[in-house]
Amino acid sequence: MANKRKTFLFIWIITAVVCLFLFLKYASPKIFQVLMGKGHPMPTPSTLMMWYMIMGVLAGLVYATTSNQKFVDFLSFLLPDQGPRIKFFLQKIIFVGFPVLVGWFVYTWSIPGAASPVELRIQHPTLPQDFEKLENPFRQADADTQRRCIEEGKILFQTYCRPCHGSKADGNGPFANSFRLRPINFQDPGTIATVVDNYLFWRIKEGGPGLPSESTPWDSGMPSWKDDLKDDDIWKIIMGEYDTAGVMPRQREKLE
Amino acid sequence: MIKALKKGLIGFGLIGVWGSAFLVYEDAHAQASHLFRTYKHEVPQKLPETPEAVSEGKKVYEKRCWYCHGIEGRGDGPAAITMFPKPRNFTRNEYKVRSTPFGSVPTDEDLFRIITSGIEGTAMPFWSTISEAERWQVLYYVKTFNEQFKKEATPKVIPISVVAPTPESVKRGEELFREMKCFECHGDDARGNGPLTVALQTEWNMPYRARDLTKGWNFKGGNRAEDIYRTVSTGFNETPMGSYLEKLSDEDRWHLAHFVKSVAKDMASDVVVKVKLHEGDQLPSEPLDENWSKASPVEIPLAGQIIASPRHWTPSIDAIMVSALYNNDEIAFLVEWDDSTNKQEEIFRDAVSLQFPTKIPESLKKPYFAMGDSSGAVNLWNWKAHWQEGFGQIMEAPEAEPGMVIEMNAKGFKNVTTQPPESQNVTGRGIYKNGRWKVVVKRTLKTEDVKGDIQFEIGKLIPVAFAVWDGSNSDVAGQKSISTWYYVMLEKPVPRTVFAYVLVAIVMGASVEMWFIARLRRFPPKLEEQ
Numbered sequence: 154m155a156n157k158r159k160t161f162l163f164i165w166i167i168t169a170v171v172c173l174f175l176f177l178k179y180a181s182p183k184i185f186q187v188l189m190g191k192g193h194p195m196p197t198p199s200t201l202m203m204w205y206m207i208m209g210v211l212a213g214l215v216y217a218t219t220s221n222q223k224f225v226d227f228l229s230f231l232l233p234d235q236g237p238r239i240k241f242f243l244q245k246i247i248f249v250g251f252p253v254l255v256g257w258f259v260y261t262w263s264i265p266g267a268a269s270p271v272e273l274r275i276q277h278p279t280l281p282q283d284f285e286k287l288e289n290p291f292r293q294a295d296a297d298t299q300r301r302c303i304e305e306g307k308i309l310f311q312t313y314c315r316p317c318h319g320s321k322a323d324g325n326g327p328f329a330n331s332f333r334l335r336p337i338n339f340q341d342p343g344t345i346a347t348v349v350d351n352y353l354f355w356r357i358k359e360g361g362p363g364l365p366s367e368s369t370p371w372d373s374g375m376p377s378w379k380d381d382l383k384d385d386d387i388w389k390i391i392m393g394e395y396d397t398a399g400v401m402p403r404q405r406e407k408l409e
Numbered sequence: 410m411i412k413a414l415k416k417g418l419i420g421f422g423l424i425g426v427w428g429s430a431f432l433v434y435e436d437a438h439a440q441a442s443h444l445f446r447t448y449k450h451e452v453p454q455k456l457p458e459t460p461e462a463v464s465e466g467k468k469v470y471e472k473r474c475w476y477c478h479g480i481e482g483r484g485d486g487p488a489a490i491t492m493f494p495k496p497r498n499f500t501r502n503e504y505k506v507r508s509t510p511f512g513s514v515p516t517d518e519d520l521f522r523i524i525t526s527g528i529e530g531t532a533m534p535f536w537s538t539i540s541e542a543e544r545w546q547v548l549y550y551v552k553t554f555n556e557q558f559k560k561e562a563t564p565k566v567i568p569i570s571v572v573a574p575t576p577e578s579v580k581r582g583e584e585l586f587r588e589m590k591c592f593e594c595h596g597d598d599a600r601g602n603g604p605l606t607v608a609l610q611t612e613w614n615m616p617y618r619a620r621d622l623t624k625g626w627n628f629k630g631g632n633r634a635e636d637i638y639r640t641v642s643t644g645f646n647e648t649p650m651g652s653y654l655e656k657l658s659d660e661d662r663w664h665l666a667h668f669v670k671s672v673a674k675d676m677a678s679d680v681v682v683k684v685k686l687h688e689g690d691q692l693p694s695e696p697l698d699e700n701w702s703k704a705s706p707v708e709i710p711l712a713g714q715i716i717a718s719p720r721h722w723t724p725s726i727d728a729i730m731v732s733a734l735y736n737n738d739e740i741a742f743l744v745e746w747d748d749s750t751n752k753q754e755e756i757f758r759d760a761v762s763l764q765f766p767t768k769i770p771e772s773l774k775k776p777y778f779a780m781g782d783s784s785g786a787v788n789l790w791n792w793k794a795h796w797q798e799g800f801g802q803i804m805e806a807p808e809a810e811p812g813m814v815i816e817m818n819a820k821g822f823k824n825v826t827t828q829p830p831e832s833q834n835v836t837g838r839g840i841y842k843n844g845r846w847k848v849v850v851k852r853t854l855k856t857e858d859v860k861g862d863i864q865f866e867i868g869k870l871i872p873v874a875f876a877v878w879d880g881s882n883s884d885v886a887g888q889k890s891i892s893t894w895y896y897v898m899l900e901k902p903v904p905r906t907v908f909a910y911v912l913v914a915i916v917m918g919a920s921v922e923m924w925f926i927a928r929l930r931r932f933p934p935k936l937e938e939q
Contacts (some may be wrong), residue, residue: 156671156762189452225935226593229927229933250920251922253915254918255914256911256915256918260910260911263910265903269681270870270896272773273773283704308488311477311486311487311488312487312488313491315532317712326532327532330444330445330711331711331892331893335832357644362782363718369773370892372714372894374712374778374893377722
């Protein structure tokens with residue numbers, strides 16, 4: 154006959170699935186907190202949790218059916234025989250536990266809950282045509298003029314952009330927490346480093362209200378600066394902004 | 410081998426999916442309380458203070474610091490105009506977060522900690538992002554602005570042990586808070602609204618604001634009991650916050666620190682304000698009604714209105730707390746915020762505004778969060794302190810007859826209309842007590858003005874945004890603290906049918922189980938080979 158450990162295969166698989174659940178629920182938020190250097194735990198999203206649990210159960214079943222011997226052991230656990238007391242006890246728990254678990258699932262699915270809204274948006278919409286042809290007048294200037302423009306731009310950036318985007322252009326200004334769509338972190342290589350000067354010019358001039366609807370303009374706290382800043386100042390801010398963030402604008406591809 | 414490789418690839422794929430899901434998740438659930446700067450205590454090995462280090466520090470300073478602190482360290486950099494509190498003037502000994510006695514200069518380690526940590530509630534960022542060497546160098550340069558650093562080469566440090574809090578200690582601390590007259594600046598409920606603060610602020614126009622001790626996230630130099638003990642012991646140079654090193658025994662300063670720690674709260678923020686069904690006859694219409702304790706409040710961080718000119722760079726209200734209850738007919742909101750005065754002036758007055766879209770959005774699209782736009786109108790409920798008795802000169806609320814709230818519609822800043830008298834159906838009642846405004850606004854769930862008024866529906870996510878004006882901070886019109894869109898959700902009560910479903914599910918689960926086991930018993934699994 155099968156040895157003792159194998160006759161408990163059913164229980165081992167259940168234990169493994171429970172362990173997976175506990176890991177996802179309690180251990181993984183802590184692990185990701187450390188890995189991603191956050192000051193708070195990173196809870197596993199509920200849909201992901203569901204998929205991992207489904208996969209976990211399937212994996213358990215796949216394992217149980219890898220050989221006929223295992224499958225027989227797996228199912229035999231539910232049969233009455235002269236096993237140890239503990240087996241008798243566990244059988245009872247499973248017998249009661251299964252319907253209760255089903256009931257609990259139905260309960261959590263059918264009570265009305267306040268789910269958080271899904272707010273998907275495109276972060277980098279296409280640059281409108283009107284802005285495509287523009288040229289930063291200071292990029293081609295001599296080194297001295299450029300240096301002066303960068304410095305002037307940095308002063309403007311620190312005055313008007315800093316409250317949200319932060320002194321370091323890292324999106325951590327004093328107002329940043331108050332905008333649910335957080336101010337952009339310009340140091341992030343996925344933001345201003347991937348676009349050309351014109352793109353920033355468009356964003357600064359038209360602000361949130363100038364975004365297309367797939368980029369949720371109604372949630373964006375980016376002001377439109379067209380009534381308050383001269384075009385030259387905006388170009389300078391852009392130069393100062395890249396310098397503060399320590400990144401370079403994307404270079405236009407030259408056609409051979 | 411290939412199998413293992415495959416497994417590895419799948420594993421990596423899953424981790425990738427998981428990681429990206431996290432990013433999305435984090436975006437939607439940004440919890441404000443996690444995002445505040447915290448005071449970092451660790452200090453690494455000191456760099457020698459050499460002339461070379463100072464000149465390297467000058468380079469760092471002139472690359473990163475001077476925009477606010479000024480090229481000569483006078484706290485008058487060009488960017489200082491959009492700041493309150495103002496940047497530190499390094500030519501004076503204004504240093505606040507120190508481990509040294511009142512009037513002394515801070516130690517190098519103190520300066521290192523504050524440069525590394527930044528200061529929450531101010532523009533000072535955390536510079537943990539630059540190298541440790543650069544931080545030491547720049548602080549050596551900053552020290553050259555003030556001669557006092559040379560005279561006091563090795564300032565005396567007040568030692569800090571760790572003393573665990575006890576309920577008795579907190580209680581004794583509360584007594585000391587009264588005995589030592591802390592409340593004269595910090596206020597009876599420690600909301601930074603004491604009579605001295607108010608006098609300094611309104612009559613003398615001084616930039617001193619006693620800390621609102623209930624806002625734990627805003628403490629300068631950390632909010633642990635040890636940090637509070639340090640502040641009580643050392644005081645803040647060049648401010649009314651003096652040192653209690655000699656006035657109080659070591660033990661008493663710990664009692665005080667434990668008391669202050671006990672009133673300091675975290676910001677409990679969320680994206681959705683859940684509105685509970687109220688079981689009683691009437692929804693509470695008074696701010697102090699005890700039924701409000703049944704609601705689940707959400708605290709929302711506020712920023713200055715920086716969307717349109719004239720912009721408000723220096724708001725004084727940084728958070729608003731929102732609770733709400735509903736019954737079959739009505740919905741009531743309680744909004745609360747800390748304000749050091751309730752003084753109303755001719756132009757500058759305290760007020761609060763709730764903003765809803767005129768219609769519950771069917772898709773992602775909402776009106777623009779700052780007073781709507783041409784394609785999406787908003788419904789505004791404005792409560793103003795001066796329309797209510799007891800807060801200065803009462804003005805007649807234009808066209809709003811019974812309540813203290815005026816209902817408006819807006820399609821952008823420049824397109825605001827007040828609803829006609831027959832459509833004014835929001836009532837309100839506010840009180841000001843111990844440094845906190847509490848205002849109740851109430852309306853029926855449905856109204857006849859379906860075009861201009863939001864119609865509340867149970868179980869739907871209804872966008873809401875807030876604005877607060879602080880008269881004593883010269884707030885008026887567009888000069889206000891604002892939030893972006895949040896949501897209210899009228900919670901569906903749990904229907905009784907749910908329990909029937911659960912019962913059916915349990916019975917079905919049990920039947921399936923019994924059928925399965927019965928089958929298993931009748932045809933026990935056997936190994937075919939044997």
